[in-house]
Amino acid sequence: MYLKKIAAIISGKLIGNNIKINNFSINSKNINNNCIFIAIHGKYFDGHNFIPEAINHGAKALIVHKYVSVYIPQIIVNNTTVSLGKISAWKRSKYKHCVIGITGTTGKTSLKEMVVSILQKKYSILYTIGNMNNYIGVPLTLLKLNNNYQYAVIEIGGSSCKELIYLSKIVKPNISIISNIDIAHLQGFKNLFTIIYSKKQIFYYTKNHGVIIFNDDDCNQKNITNNIHNKTIMNFSLYNKNATVYASNIQIHTYVIKFYLHALQENMYINLNLIGGLHHVSNALAAVTIIIALNNNMTLQNIFHGLTDFQPIKGRLYPIFIKKKQIILHDAYNANPKSVHTAINILKNISGYKILVIGDMLELGLQSRYYHMQIGKIISLAHLNAVLRIGTYTKNIIHNNTFYSKHFTNFTDLIHKLLFILKNKKHYTILFKGSRKNNMDTLIKMFLKELPK
Incomplete structure (x- = not known):
């Protein structure tokens, strides 16, 4: 791809050789x-500051939003992030083959990985x-597209809402699916209605004569296919035998989930080697629906x-x-009310x-306190033995004296208490749950380092 072509696509000015x-x-x-090298200007960084390093590592050209004095060609644009989206x-x-677009409040990554598997x-x-699923990551993935790939799973x-519309418009899937819809990122979405509207955009931007797939068990998707035209509609369900793909005889054990999967008038017995519950079965059904599509x-x-x-x-x-x-469940990639509830169950x-061990659920905006109090009620009914809390919103969520519970302001004190609790315990499970910005990854690493061998 020549620089003149790139400059035309992104409405930029080429300075230097083509x-x-x-x-x-x-x-x-x-x-x-x-x-x-595309010099992205982000909220916390400016790629223009790293241009010398990029050149030292072998960059042959630049996309920038201001002229820079360098010996390699550059394309000057108004906004490098927008240009990234335009190229992708x-x-x-x-791309001549099928693109599969996957969105939803929870389960996106697991569903994507099942489809890939x-x-x-x-x-x-x-x-x-x-986690390359945002306004930077999706375009970067699409930039790798070529027709040697028989499928793209995005x-x-x-x-x-703005971000989901933007990405759906760029991806333009041939097959799209919404895993589920629930409360998350209220700081940006404001309310559930906006979340539903935003997720639905992937269906609108699915190519004509493509396939859209919804979760028949999700009450927030009951009317999600309304006003969608020129597309085939499929669904999946844990319970509805009229769905495109459904399950029966579900058995959930600690380390394995067993069920019959029904599709295309056939059925097969599936073992998922996962710790968890019905959400894993739902993801498996969703993945199979995509394959059928x-x-x-x-x-x-x-x-x-x-x-x-x-x-x-x-x-x-x-x-x-x-x-x-003796097991740790690391479920701290991210947290919202639905995923926390699922993990506690x-x-x-x-x-x-x-x-x-629970940290804050972030990006819930003005309703942060309310949803943390709701999680506190769920915890109180879960018959746990101990709850260790860290973060701002988890401070006052427990009002039940039937189990040990304490709030901590630092990782060190929390780890010391956790080690004390575990003394002489032969059979235990520790669930670490919280939003990524709680740095629960670091907490887990620190704990494992202190744990007696």
Whole structure:
């Protein structure tokens, strides 16, 4: 791709030679062959400050919002972030194969990874890596698109209506799915109505004659397909036998989930090697519905192996085994009322001594206190043995003296108390749950370091 072409796509001014570019990067340390560095100007950083480093690492050209005195070509634009989106939209428009768009309040990443686990048995796939599901990550993923990939599986997240519309418009999926809709990111969305409206945008921007898939068990999706035209509608359900894909005979054990999966007038017995509950079954049903929508001759055997080979994802009810019957559940990738409720219910149903280490749920705006108090009520009814709290909003949420509960202001004191509680305990589970900005990852690492070997 030549710089003149890139400049035309992003309405920029090229200064320097019209060289060919093969790769794009916004990370000055991660520069590949024939790479153009896009100097993103973010809230907490300015990529223009890293231009010398990008050049030292081999950048062949730049996209900037102001002229810089360098010896390599540069394209000057009004806004580098907008330009990133424009290039990715162009790349998407040239892609000839199927793009799968996945959104929802919770379960997006697990669902995406299940779909990938199934498709990778037969196909070459581009898919969202890690948490690259926002207004920067989605365009960066799409920039890697080429027609050697037979499918693209793109996770779409966001903390505002504007962001979800923007990303849905860029991705333009052939198949789209909403895993579920619930309260999250109220700081940006303000209310549930706006969340529902925002998630629905992925259906509007799904290509004509494409497929849209909704969760039949989700009360917030009951009318979500209204006013959607020229698209095939499919659904999945834990209970509704009229759904495209549904389950029966669900058995949830501590380390495995078993159920019959029904699809295409056939059924198969599935074992998911996961700690958790019904949400994992729902994700599996959603993944299979996507595979059916592809209509690509994937066999039930392919689906079976894709699901049974699926492994837990770090930060999402990820088990860390200390010793036999001693386990940490790392569920601190993020937190909202629905995911916290789900995690507590899972802990509640595990045998042995049960400890919850909980941090704040962030980005809930003016309703933060209300939702933390609701979680406090759920905790009080969960028959746990100990609850250790850290953060601002968790300070006053427990009003029940039937179990040990204490609030902490620092990790060190919390870890010391946790170690004291665990003395002589042979059988226990510790659930760590909280929003990412609570730095629960750091807390877990510190705890594991202090834990007697």
